[in-house]
Amino acid sequence: MRRKLVVGNWKMHGSHQANAELLAGIRAAGPFGCDLAVCVPFPYLSETAVTLAASDLRWGAQDCSAHAQGAYTGEVSAAMLHEFGCRYVIVGHSERRGYHAEGDQLVADKAKAALAHGITPIVCVGETLAQREAGETDAVVKRQLSAVIHTLGHCAGEMVVAYEPVWAIGTGRTATPEQAQAVHALLRTQLQAATAHADTMTLLYGGSVKPDNASTLFGQPDIDGGLIGGAALKAADFVAICRAAG
Template identity: 45%
Template sequence: MSRKALIAANWKMNGSAALVKEMTNTLQSLAISAVDVLLCPPATLLTRFAPSSQFALGAQTLSHETSGAFTGELSAQLLSEAGARFVIVGHSERRSLNFETDGLVAAKLATAVAAGLTPLLCVGESLAERQQEKTQQVIARQLDAVYASQPELLAKSVIAYEPIWAIGTGESASPEQAQQTHAFIRAHLAQYDATAAAAVRILYGGSVNAENCAALFAQADIDGALVGGASLKPAEFAQICLAATQGAKD
């Protein structure tokens, strides 16, 4: 099945109005219609972007509540009104630093879908878990928390495999290692909904850059990337987008 590549930028707690302008100008100059591009800046910068056919906007997290006395939280509706069409759910930094449990991640994903946002669900193992050969066990648990009881949500999701040991470290899984895990994810998802599993886009994240992206995109089950540090450099992020475009033509 042909799946259109998606290149997503996670700026984390970085960025500025100047970067918004530079990134917009860079992307507007590219011929990248063969791939989808997603920018996830801090929520305060969402409204700084002018509408564009070159990219969509996403948020980095959301509340599982729809409204109420939750100081500092942002609901799906607020994010949507600010221009977000996607939202990252369950990033490892949220799971570890903000103590988000599998159950909370599942609730957030369901809230996002109910509000019309496309969730980008992050899954992945720590270095210790990989060394203990628990990669598949950990990822299966993270997926099961969401889709085992709500399989209908799969068709409305994007998945991102982010090995925690590779995030921001400069280390990256080899293309073969990444493909093996992506293939496992797709096979595991098939038990909930085989049709949706074949169609869902599974991105790789973990120190993706202009040098290693082409080899990753060449793998059968890698449908793009969730890019961290390199997404703060418009010229390099553009190279990654173009590499995915080339892969779509091959």
């Protein structure tokens, strides 16, 4: 039986004081019946690592470079993240694909770089509203995941996959449990053709997950937790979502 995982994606939010209050609120509410992690902006990795060192909470980053080192101003390598004890790194988030023109192969290369340093990549896939309305959802998410499967090869079973319909991220709109489950089942089937570990892999849903819809979403057979955006910035909401997963 797959253990649920809830990951908070802070995006470009945070401050020393806000971070301390948020993490203290989450820790005070534990223990939880699921695995928890927070993916924080790069400048806050050090303080997050120190704050969570004696807890069951894990931490990670929101992106990493596909390169090991070199003249790549502004980039952060997986090796650097490893030094801060990162357990996870998000790659291919729709905001990176959209705002920074990151393509499928670049996302795959980032996932490979993360695994090479013992960091679990959380690989995001998802369609836009136009693509869903055109009936292209299945083709889009399969194409995005296929690039990663091909690049990781026999290591494909070591990643976490997060389905995040772009039209539901930060919009207040959420895929119905049935819509989300249908895509998760599709992804699980695609993974089954690529790795013997597909049935034990963690597949997350992301896109306006809130305390009042988390339980129904997480109750679907192929949804193993959530990648949480806005609600991850409020301790009470994040804790409630974690309770729904546990």
